[in-house]
Amino acid sequence: MARNKFDIDENLESPFDIRHFRRAMIYIKKQKKPMIIAFILSALSAAIALSAPLIMQHVVDVTIPAKSVGSLFGWSALMLATIVVSVYLATIRSRIMTRVGQDIIFDIRTDLFKHLQELPFKYYDDRPQGKILIRVVNYVNSVSDVLSNGIINFILEMLNLIFIAAFMFAVDVKLSFVILAGLPVFLGIMLLIKNKQRRAWQAVSNKSSNLNAYLQESISGIRVTQIFSREQHNEGIFTRLATNFRTEWMRALRYNALIPFSVDNLATIVSALLYLVGLLALSPQDVTFGVILAMSSYAFRFWQPILNLSNLYNSFINAVAYLERIFETLDEPVTVSDVPDAKELPPVQGRVTFDNVTFGYDPGINVLENLNFDIKPGESIALVGPTGAGKTTVVNLISRFYNLTGGKILIDGQDISQVTLKSLRSQMGIMLQDSFIFSGTILDNIRYGRLDATEEEIIAAAKTVCADEFIREFEDGYLTEVNERGSKLSQGQRQLISFARTLLADPKILILDEATSSIDAKTERLLQQGLNELLKGRTSFIIAHRLSTVRNCDRIMYVSDKGIAESGSHDELMAKQGLYHRLYSAQKMEVV
Numbered sequence: 001m002a003r004n005k006f007d008i009d010e011n012l013e014s015p016f017d018i019r020h021f022r023r024a025m026i027y028i029k030k031q032k033k034p035m036i037i038a039f040i041l042s043a044l045s046a047a048i049a050l051s052a053p054l055i056m057q058h059v060v061d062v063t064i065p066a067k068s069v070g071s072l073f074g075w076s077a078l079m080l081a082t083i084v085v086s087v088y089l090a091t092i093r094s095r096i097m098t099r100v101g102q103d104i105i106f107d108i109r110t111d112l113f114k115h116l117q118e119l120p121f122k123y124y125d126d127r128p129q130g131k132i133l134i135r136v137v138n139y140v141n142s143v144s145d146v147l148s149n150g151i152i153n154f155i156l157e158m159l160n161l162i163f164i165a166a167f168m169f170a171v172d173v174k175l176s177f178v179i180l181a182g183l184p185v186f187l188g189i190m191l192l193i194k195n196k197q198r199r200a201w202q203a204v205s206n207k208s209s210n211l212n213a214y215l216q217e218s219i220s221g222i223r224v225t226q227i228f229s230r231e232q233h234n235e236g237i238f239t240r241l242a243t244n245f246r247t248e249w250m251r252a253l254r255y256n257a258l259i260p261f262s263v264d265n266l267a268t269i270v271s272a273l274l275y276l277v278g279l280l281a282l283s284p285q286d287v288t289f290g291v292i293l294a295m296s297s298y299a300f301r302f303w304q305p306i307l308n309l310s311n312l313y314n315s316f317i318n319a320v321a322y323l324e325r326i327f328e329t330l331d332e333p334v335t336v337s338d339v340p341d342a343k344e345l346p347p348v349q350g351r352v353t354f355d356n357v358t359f360g361y362d363p364g365i366n367v368l369e370n371l372n373f374d375i376k377p378g379e380s381i382a383l384v385g386p387t388g389a390g391k392t393t394v395v396n397l398i399s400r401f402y403n404l405t406g407g408k409i410l411i412d413g414q415d416i417s418q419v420t421l422k423s424l425r426s427q428m429g430i431m432l433q434d435s436f437i438f439s440g441t442i443l444d445n446i447r448y449g450r451l452d453a454t455e456e457e458i459i460a461a462a463k464t465v466c467a468d469e470f471i472r473e474f475e476d477g478y479l480t481e482v483n484e485r486g487s488k489l490s491q492g493q494r495q496l497i498s499f500a501r502t503l504l505a506d507p508k509i510l511i512l513d514e515a516t517s518s519i520d521a522k523t524e525r526l527l528q529q530g531l532n533e534l535l536k537g538r539t540s541f542i543i544a545h546r547l548s549t550v551r552n553c554d555r556i557m558y559v560s561d562k563g564i565a566e567s568g569s570h571d572e573l574m575a576k577q578g579l580y581h582r583l584y585s586a587q588k589m590e591v592v
């Protein structure tokens with residue numbers, strides 16, 4: 001899919017077909033037992049309610065003419081009992097189905113979350129987070145009712161319809177045909193609006209997704225918004241998106257409203273016809289007044305399930321628009337995954353080889369071309385060079401966050417595309433540029449990558465990166481609660497915590513992307529000493545713009561022009577008087 005943003009509607013990559021609904025049956029089948037119980041309860045409740053017109057017919061035609069007051073009380077009590085029992089059964093069913101709906105939501109959401117955890121960086125590069133969130137939260141909520149109550153109600157309403165038709169025909173065949181006459185007209189209306197209605201609900205899901213994406217982006221970027229006083233401008237964008245959503249919603253509702261409107265009118269016309277035919281066209285010996293009364297009640301009851309079915313149909317069309325998005329997410333291919341016979345990468349020594357590596361994020365635009373280098377175990381490598389040259393890309397490829405466009409990357413001679421991702425990544429310590437902090441304590445955050453780490457190991461890692469001191473200054477020390485993204489912490493503190501988290505994994509290959517860019521020079525010097533000790537025996541890739549921090553690395557690679565323009569030790573590159581020399585001298589001048 002092309003990159004998407006908050007004001008671009010998402011195109012569905014696969015059109016809806018009924019198999020989506022069949023697939024939804026996986027979730028429904030798990031709830032078979034409670035759904036069957038709920039179904040039986042509903043059927044009982046409906047059958048009991050259906051006996052009321054028969055009681056009424058008997059009372060009008062027999063009990064009242066016979067002027068039997070005692071019998072009238074008896075029938076009235078029976079009628080009351082049918083109502084009470086039917087309401088009671090319906091209440092129990094409703095409770096069961098609420099639970100079923102929640103269980104379905106739980107299952108779909110868990111599957112979505114599991115899948116999202118596996119999707120590669122590329123998936124997240126290409127779309128706003130808000131559009132992903134809305135699928136997991138709102139869309140799943142929107143389909144649960146159709147998948148639980150909807151299915152049961154559909155079967156019940158169909159049965160109800162058959163029962164009512166049977167009762168109707170048992171009472172009077174000719175009048176029954178009068179009641180049925182409206183049905184073909186109604187089906188014609190449904191067919192006429194079907195496609196327009198589906199497209200209208202797809203548009204609603206698109207616009208709500210856009211709105212959500214913008215909301216999410218605005219909240220994440222609220223600080224920048226306020227710095228630049230963009231509030232009013234952003235309100236304008238939000239209003240436009242909210243208006244688009246409202247317009248589409250209203251349009252979809254207009255299609256929905258057409259259906260009950262048609263049912264109501266048809267039901268009224270049919271009832272009028274019933275009286276007309278019953279009273280004028282048929283002879284009094286054919287139909288008694290009780291029969292007309294009972295048939296009029298059945299006519300109302302006959303159109304009621306049709307109205308309910310059409311409301312269900314509306315919810316179905318609405319849910320389809322959401323179900324399409326949910327299954328599209330679940331079908332999103334995990335493009336970075338283990339090959340079928342992937343091997344475990346054995347404990348690594350740390351040799352890293354790039355063999356003719358070519359890579360681009362977008363087709364046809366290479367960021368790296370035919371890159372070749374060979375790093376010995378234990379070597380420390382600095383990647384330096386201009387902004388946007390491809391340094392982060394190189395380290396992202398070593399961890400196989402993206403698939404290569406061409407060539408191979410080998411670790412200890414093993415092609416990393418042929419080993420399991422878990423065995424590869426678990427032997428690497430990767431610190432990304434974005435020092436993400438999760439909600440929880442500082443301790444939890446450092447322990448994130450190694451859940452079995454002891455408190456002593458955590459403190460030792462924090463001491464190595466000089467984080468121990470500032471952590472202990474917090475009132476609750478390591479147990480200090482931090483918010484998601486670490487808004488309670490300074491940028492440098494966040495970096496130190498995520499640095500400690502990376503070291504705790506005790507990796508053989510360490511990747512540090514701008515790990516110390518926000519740390520003051522004094523702390524950085526101290527950290528460097530601890531780090532030098534720690535880097536011994538490990539292969540490390542260090543990306544840094546501040547060249548003073550990497551001058552002691554075994555090899556410095558200058559990344560530019562889709563490849564490595566220069567490579568050597570600090571002294572060698574300085575002697576060469578090339579690109580690195582220029583960059584280093586420029587930085588030195590800045591410091592002076």
Ligand SMILES: Nc1ncnc2c1ncn2[C@@H]1O[C@H](COP(=O)(O)OP(=O)(O)OP(=O)(O)O)[C@@H](O)[C@H]1O
Pocket residue numbers: 125361362367385386387388389390391392393394
């Ligand atoms: N997710 C992405 N999707 C598309 N293009 C990307 C993506 N990430 C980076 N790029 C592009 O790839 C090129 C290399 O980016 P990279 O982040 O590797 O550069 P860098 O050398 O690490 O830069 P910096 O020093 O600013 O961190 C840049 O031109 C950038 O625009």
